[in-house]
Amino acid sequence: MRFWPVLGVALSLMANAVLAADYQDSKDAEKLIEEMVQEHQYDPEVLKRVFNSAARQQSILDAIARPAERTKTWHEYRQIFVTPRRTKAGLAFWQEHEESLARAEQEYGVPAEIIVAIIGVETFYGKHRGKYRVVDALSTLGFDYEPRKKFFRKQLKEFLLLSREQQFDPLDLTGSYAGAMGFPQFIPSSFRAYAVDFDQDGQIDIWNNPVDAIGSVANYFRRHGWKQGDPVVTRARVSGQQYADGVSDNLKPGQALSQLQSLGWEPLELPTSDDKVRGIKLQGEHGSEFWVGMHNLYVITRYNHSTLYAMAVFQLSEELKDAMPRQ
Known part of the structure; x- marks a missing residue:
């Protein structure tokens, strides 16, 4: 830069x-x-x-007309972003910047694995900016x-x-x-609103400085309402004749859990609060998958307004968390 x-x-x-x-x-x-x-x-x-x-770049107009979030099934989309190669590279990124990620988690209340997963999905940890x-x-x-x-x-x-x-x-x-732009792929308005000088060197550089990128992603999530310690999404079983009525395309959760349960949904993990939830149906590798999305999944969609994107970030974060040796 x-x-x-x-x-x-x-x-x-x-x-x-x-x-x-x-x-x-x-x-x-x-x-x-x-x-x-x-x-x-x-x-x-x-x-x-x-x-x-x-x-004027015609290739830009061509690319924006066919985003992966609108043209691929969940199974196809997941294969791009939740891979052993991306997990391995993310683990190396986490270990290299462990101190900065721990500080970001402490100061902003956003898990390190979520921060790493965002940067991993966006730019493969800075390789594709x-x-x-x-x-x-x-x-x-x-x-x-x-x-x-x-x-x-x-x-x-x-x-x-x-x-x-x-x-x-x-x-x-x-x-x-x-x-x-940069490691976290901030659009200009996001840079001006959320980018931070996390290493305190007097410059905000999300292009070449992963520490500033880490702090900036964490600040973005905190400012969009991330709830520390709350779950993100959980699988669900469905039964009966009315479960389809619980599927919502609205990214913002708008149903009480009891309402979803009355329609035949059984989440495998219960929310830790009385926040509204959202029923999600995705086309997975082995057929339909059913999920209950919670507030923190909605926060991830503030970064990219796509259920597939938010699910990829979450599942990559889980892979990273499982792979990271904990002291």
Whole structure:
């Protein structure tokens, strides 16, 4: 990661301006520049150079149209993320950063295995952090991806603010096709809200510093309501004619456990509180699987709004916990 003074950023933008011009005459880019000048007192010339360099990437539009969370069954999705190879690498990551993970667990109340599993699912512990320039990804999606232009346009503005606040070169940062960055794959708004300088070296660096990434993930979960010591999800048996009425596609738990039980659901582990729960049906390797999701599973879906994602994180965390030698 390079940290640039304001003059250095301006000079870098000038040097890169000739590399692309997909948004040089874009009305959307012009409007965003006007808003950033009015709302955040940005230098318009600096922003013009950014968008003169930003490149539209068709591969980004193709990738976002077919996310694994919407195109795969649970069995297929699980095979990608819950594997011996990922568990082995996660164990090595945990052992290397055991002190930082223990401190994060103590300060934020989030289990070390959940933090490691998030980083493992997101980037294979930092090995796959994304190769797209973030400015290209967010410009492409913010100006040319009709289904979610509003969301990504907001992230583009957050990214520009983040670059100025941290004195990063906005043309230098890389990430995923959706503009997610670093070990934990934070989108810009998440970085600005939840990223922390966990090693207290004066810089927040989730790109190259796994300690900052660990603290940032833990802070994200605490801020989204993780309940220390509570279960996440449990398998269930179902019976009778009404169990299908207990299946919910709503990520947020909205049923009393007694209501689910009255429909023929028998969780193998009971919740430790009176929080609402959620009945889940997944297509597993050997047929239908039934699960009862609790509050902490919902917290995991705040990171990625997908039941499959949350289940993969949880099951990988269980594999890691079982593999980690405890003192």
